[in-house]
Structures are given as C-alpha cells and as structure tokens.
Amino acid sequence: MSIEIVNVSKRFGDFVALDNVNVSIPAGQLTALLGPSGGGKSTLLRIIAGLETADSGRIEIEGVDATKLSPQKRNVGFVFQHYAAFKHLSVARNVAFGLEIRKRPKDEIRERVHELLKLVHLAQFADRLPSQLSGGQRQRMALARALAVQPTVLLLDEPFGALDAKVRKELRDWLRRLHDEVHVTTVFVTHDQEEALEVADEIVVINEGRVEQIGSPDALYDTPANDFVMRFLGPVTELGDRLVRPHDLQLLTGGGESGAVPGRITRITRVGFEIRVVVAVRDQFVTVTLTRNEFLSLDLHVGSEVQVRVAPEVANSVGQSRVLGAV
Numbered sequence: 001m002s003i004e005i006v007n008v009s010k011r012f013g014d015f016v017a018l019d020n021v022n023v024s025i026p027a028g029q030l031t032a033l034l035g036p037s038g039g040g041k042s043t044l045l046r047i048i049a050g051l052e053t054a055d056s057g058r059i060e061i062e063g064v065d066a067t068k069l070s071p072q073k074r075n076v077g078f079v080f081q082h083y084a085a086f087k088h089l090s091v092a093r094n095v096a097f098g099l100e101i102r103k104r105p106k107d108e109i110r111e112r113v114h115e116l117l118k119l120v121h122l123a124q125f126a127d128r129l130p131s132q133l134s135g136g137q138r139q140r141m142a143l144a145r146a147l148a149v150q151p152t153v154l155l156l157d158e159p160f161g162a163l164d165a166k167v168r169k170e171l172r173d174w175l176r177r178l179h180d181e182v183h184v185t186t187v188f189v190t191h192d193q194e195e196a197l198e199v200a201d202e203i204v205v206i207n208e209g210r211v212e213q214i215g216s217p218d219a220l221y222d223t224p225a226n227d228f229v230m231r232f233l234g235p236v237t238e239l240g241d242r243l244v245r246p247h248d249l250q251l252l253t254g255g256g257e258s259g260a261v262p263g264r265i266t267r268i269t270r271v272g273f274e275i276r277v278v279v280a281v282r283d284q285f286v287t288v289t290l291t292r293n294e295f296l297s298l299d300l301h302v303g304s305e306v307q308v309r310v311a312p313e314v315a316n317s318v319g320q321s322r323v324l325g326a327v
C-alpha cells in the first residue's frame with residue numbers, strides 16, 4: 001500500500017469534517033475520492049498533503065509515518081482546481097520551478113522539462129506565458145509541474161472542475177492515458193460520479209465525513225454497499241420496495257409474465273441514445289430506460305398498458321436484488 005490513512009478525524013469547531021476515516025490507497029493506481037459537496041474529500045486530500053493537520057489518526061506514505069512531516073518533506077505533487085501559475089514565467093520555467101529550487105543541474109532541468117512538456121502535449125508552447133494557454137492547457141502545465149520533482153504521490157483536487165464539459169471529458173481521457181504511462185500513485189477528488197467511474201482504478205465514496213464504500217468502479221456500481229452509494233453512483237428508480245437501476249427494468253407488452261406488475265405509460269422522453277419511459281404502477285411512477293431499438297420493437301405510446309419487471313438476470317444476482325426497508 002502506498003498511502004495508509006488510519007483513524008483520521010478532523011473537526012472545524014463543532015463541525016465534524018472527517019469521522020474516523022480508514023483508507024488504504026494502493027501504489028501505482030489512480031484512486032478517486034468521490035462524494036457530494038461538503039463531504040470531506042478535500043479535507044482528506046489536504047491532510048494527506050500535509051496542508052491540513054488531522055486532530056487524531058495517522059498518515060503513512062510509502063511505509064513512512066508522515067503525520068507530522070511538513071508538506072515539502074512528504075514528496076507529494078499537488079494540483080488544485082484553480083492552478084496558480086507564475087504569470088511572468090514561461091510555461092517551461094513554470095514546469096522547471098521545483099527543479100530549480102532544488103538546484104538540479106541546468107542540463108538535467110532542460111531535459112526533464114522537455115520530456116514533461118512532451119508528455120502533457122505542450123512542447124510547442126514551452127515559451128508562452130500561462131495567460132496565453134487555454135484552461136485545459138494550463139491544467140496540463142500544472143500536472144507537468146507537479147510531476148517534475150518526481151513525487152511519490154500525485155494529489156489532484158478537482159483538477160478539471162473549472163473547465164467546460166467537453167474539455168473536462170478530454171482531460172479525463174488524457175489523465176487516464178498519462179497515468180498508464182507514468183504509473184505514479186494518484187489520488188484525485190471529484191464530485192462527478194461519471195468522472196470517477198471512467199477514470200479511476202478504485203473509488204473511495206465519502207459522505208458526511210465517513211467512508212461509505214471502497215471498491216472498483218464495477219463493484220461499486222453493481223454491488224453498492226448501501227442506498228447512498230447506489231443513488232450516488234447512477235440513476236435509480238423504485239419498483240415496489242426495491243431500489244433498481246432504470247436500465248435493469250424490462251417492459252413487456254404481453255400479459256402474465258412471472259414477477260411482472262401491470263402499469264400504464266405516462267411519459268416518454270428521448271435523451272440521446274436512450275429512451276426514458278415513465279410507467280404508473282399502483283401509486284408509484286417507475287422510470288425504465290430502453291435502447292432506441294428496444295423501444296421501437298415494443299411499439300410503445302403514452303397510455304399503453306405494459307408489464308414491468310426486473311430483468312431476470314439482474315433479479316437473480318445478489319447485489320441488485322436487495323429488498324429495501326423504508327427509502
């Protein structure tokens with residue numbers, strides 16, 4: 001394990017920001033801290049970085065107790081949402097900064113900066129000022145700067161949060177590819193479940209200062225530990241007392257299938273490649289998502305009488321067939 005977070009708690013006044021958090025972050029992986037706003041993700045990241053101190057508990061980085069070490073001694077690279085570059089220095093000098101203050105030989109610095117700028121696809125912009133870069137390019141420069149000093153761990157706090165959706169998506173793919181090349185242990189904070197599911201090897205779900213679940217994207221999506229994780233990781237709907245994903249439901253137009261309940265379609269919405277069908281079943285409105293082809297083959301309309309059931313393969317799997325109490 002590369003980072004061990006042991007019994008970490010943190011209060012701000014009376015407010016409990018982290019409540020006895022325990023997480024083991026594996027070496028060489030990309031781990032997401034995922035959760036709603038105010039849940040404690042940034043606080044945990046800042047404690048790992050040494051920018052904030054825990055009230056109790058311990059942080060180990062690569063087997064070394066880092067709890068009382070200054071940020072400089074932890075050998076971590078850090079990138080924030082709003083990256084503060086040195087405005088008067090070129091992109092290359094910004095990236096070189098950490099190496100210059102460590103008094104590395106000039107040739108080594110030149111070579112390393114060139115290598116890093118190539119890695120983040122900014123080699124042609126080496127002589128520009130940060131103000132002459134786009135937001136996405138500036139965040140890539142920030143990553144190059146953080147990587148320059150060869151950190152043991154790279155900590156990213158919503159690094160793409162301030163960018164528009166399309167650039168975010170591009171940078172997310174790029175971060176994954178970059179990580180596959182450099183393999184530095186990376187922890188990144190996000191409140192965007194899609195970002196975490198797409199990019200991370202492992203996800204730590206944090207809510208109200210507590211860890212709700214730790215696991216691979218597949219494990220969290222398919223076998224959520226509780227309702228909170230299930231709701232946070234993707235769309236949900238209720239059928240009777242069961243919480244399910246809308247794409248795990250089926251609509252049948254024939255009668256009397258086992259496990260199916262009758263209902264009437266009240267609304268049909270097309271959202272890109274999927275069709276969202278709302279069915280009134282007793283006193284519930286159940287959302288079912290279908291592919292366009294499924295939808296067309298069923299010849300459905302508002303007012304159609306249908307049967308709704310959990311897809312048999314899902315109903316038989318343990319993770320999704322939980323029966324809930326009060327939701």
Ligand SMILES: Nc1ncnc2c1ncn2[C@@H]1O[C@H](COP(=O)(O)OP(=O)(O)OP(=O)(O)O)[C@@H](O)[C@H]1O
Nearest residue numbers: 012015017035036037038039040041042043044191
């Ligand atoms: N220095 C501080 N003083 C007082 N309260 C703080 C301080 N820093 C954080 N908090 C509070 O601690 C809680 C957790 O904050 P934190 O920034 O860790 O959440 P987060 O999960 O990263 O949220 P977001 O996604 O909005 O950044 C919040 O309620 C926040 O208001």
